Amino acid sequence: MQNTITTHDLDALVEARNFNGWREETRNWSAGDLADLLEPLSVEKEAILFRLLPREQAAAVFSYLSDERQDGLLKAMANEEVANILNAMSPDDRTSFLEELPAKVIQQMLSLLSPQERLVASQLLGYEEDSVGRLMTPDFVRVRSQFTIAQALDHIRRYGFDSETMSMVYVIDETGRLVDDLRIRQILLASPETYISDLMDSRFASLKAADNREVAVEAFKESDLNALAVTDKEGFLIGIVTVDDILDVVEEEATEDIQKIGGSEALDEPYMKISFPKMIRKRASWLVILFLSEMLTATAMGRFESEIAKAVVLSIFVPLVISSGGNSGSQASTLIIRAMALGEVHLRDWWRVMHRELLSGLSLGSILGSIGFLRIMIWSWLFHSYGEHAFLLALTVAITLIGIVLWGTLAGSMLPLLLRRLGVDPATSSAPFVATLVDVSGLTIYFTVAGLILRGTLL
């Protein structure tokens, strides 16, 4: 079957982006035949087809190549054009095609590339945008368990020059699998003739390259280490992540959440640097969604037009009443969104959260209700505003406030949990969205309460 495919065919395959056929047809080829087949292609096309090979086959082909061809191939992986072709694949295809490369290839590739090239290549390694794989660096110190401390220090002195950090030293076995991590302090405090194996406890913290970076933040907070090892899915050491990069991640994540809570898409760029059209796009999208939802208030108000015509005084308190619901709703949702981001509240806590927010809503609603009641009664007494039915009006507003604040608080606290349950980022239920939701339903609460209390007097 080998000889049915020619270099010309492969050229066409890449041009047509028809990668499915490639994996099918070469499934049973030997590494040597594959390597020979790829050789006449341009290095970019070779890199694409190589990248699409199944993991095991890629390892076999790679080890068959000469050092020179290996380097050329790996360098091509940082080529923007190559990255673009593979990025253009649908997410589904990406997941099924882009299996993790063998650890040895990843390591060699990352060491070969500059930090800029590494950024391009990390897309191509199949690591998602927010994954640990995008944060890792290939420069770290590794030792073997049979080294003495003196040998290890000597090894570090000789090979550690490029290492990103020396806070940690990683112990690997002969296949490159991570077997322990040691703090440099353990090595510095041990006497020179001790063996590395004497210091080992085989308990170590590590991340997988495919892990989400939020997992990394948690791991750093728990471990108090300055660097964590990154392995591929089989436990082979391929890089490390250092805490200063995590510091940036924590800030970025907080910025995203804050901007979403503020009712905008995450800008992803500094405010002063983002281009004006891009900023307007990100800001307008949410404002428009909120505006469209808020249009329902016009519909709701329209339904109560006759009530308003009869008792114009009711319309006077519309902004006050609905904004109280909105404020309590965005307060509750913000607290819960943040508590979830910090890992203080989990989905399974929904019942306890609801219980707490039920009580909070009642308390806060009663406080605002009392103030509202007093405000209307005092104004009525001082200025004779609101006519003869001021007491009933005050009662209407007070009861509405309790109901609306309770509802705002409950909706605000439950929506983030619901979104998380649906797999959506809870911060997307940004506070203004809750406020809008509560505005619309708040109007219904207000006019229903008014109907019950004022029927026969004002209405």
Place this chain on the structure above:
Amino acid sequence: MQNTITTHDLDALVEARNFNGWREETRNWSAGDLADLLEPLSVEKEAILFRLLPREQAAAVFSYLSDERQDGLLKAMANEEVANILNAMSPDDRTSFLEELPAKVIQQMLSLLSPQERLVASQLLGYEEDSVGRLMTPDFVRVRSQFTIAQALDHIRRYGFDSETMSMVYVIDETGRLVDDLRIRQILLASPETYISDLMDSRFASLKAADNREVAVEAFKESDLNALAVTDKEGFLIGIVTVDDILDVVEEEATEDIQKIGGSEALDEPYMKISFPKMIRKRASWLVILFLSEMLTATAMGRFESEIAKAVVLSIFVPLVISSGGNSGSQASTLIIRAMALGEVHLRDWWRVMHRELLSGLSLGSILGSIGFLRIMIWSWLFHSYGEHAFLLALTVAITLIGIVLWGTLAGSMLPLLLRRLGVDPATSSAPFVATLVDVSGLTIYFTVAGLILRGTLL
């Protein structure tokens, strides 16, 4: 003059919290006389009076004491009661009284105390709640410039056991002043017979204990180090801050900002752990302030009662119109608050921000205005809602939206800058506060525009 004060007098002085007299009266005393005078007092009272001595005098008295009395005195500093007495002083008094203790005393004190005791003592050292002094630990590795690398490694092996980190080694001169910081990698990569002084470049990053912790975050982001030295105001090394503590600070600061933006006081405790009454207090305070401000909407609506009575249809769009102003205002304020917290926007940029937000407000307002215009025209065409003057009504809403979104955006972006200028935390201008401000003024814009366009038709 010495013999005019007795131990009995001092006892009364502390009981009466009359510390002003103490500094006045002992200004010219010798260290020996002062030490003798303090000796018969209880160790708590001795600690208080010692702490209130001017810096130079405290150093002199301290070195006069026996080792045992030194330890007793320092231990007493971690006594809650002592801390409470000194904390009860007014902030002004604190600032003038609690001069920074001599570096030697601070170091010895911090090394003597457990982490829990250190927390108590740090209040007493006069370091403000959000200062670097509260974050520092006294356990670090220090070397002298005349050491060889081999000697330094030996020194680390012998004395480094308690050190919080070994990523950094600090070089001090014979007086204890910080003269350089070295990464452990520099030491590990150097050959053993090199001198520390050969590695030194006398360029080092350090923090002052009185610095705000936000300064520390910036310094860590700039330096990419895992630990930074902390000195007293004269440059004597007294501790270090490690990056894992900074990670917590970054998260805490973000949490505070997020909670404030959400319209609540910062909880300062995890959501699930804070006591219910405390949480309600923190949440109610802002909700009440917002409610009271929002009451102005009732006043504003009251002023336009006759317009509403004439054209009830106007009231239908009140929630839509004012919430658009609110949303755009909280969006703008959130973006600016975060950009300031990240150091992307400074006070001096106000003009550029205003220019950007002016354009943003116009663009966003025009987008929402067009949608609003179409909504009213389409409904009027489909359902004959809004009567014969639908076009004028649509025009009113559209123009109002442009004005209100522009105003919301400008107010939302300028208020945080104004607050920073006034020395207030910009996050306190939490988004709902801007929304409330814009609600009230938005009503005026709406009814003014309506008056101009609908005069003679609906009004």
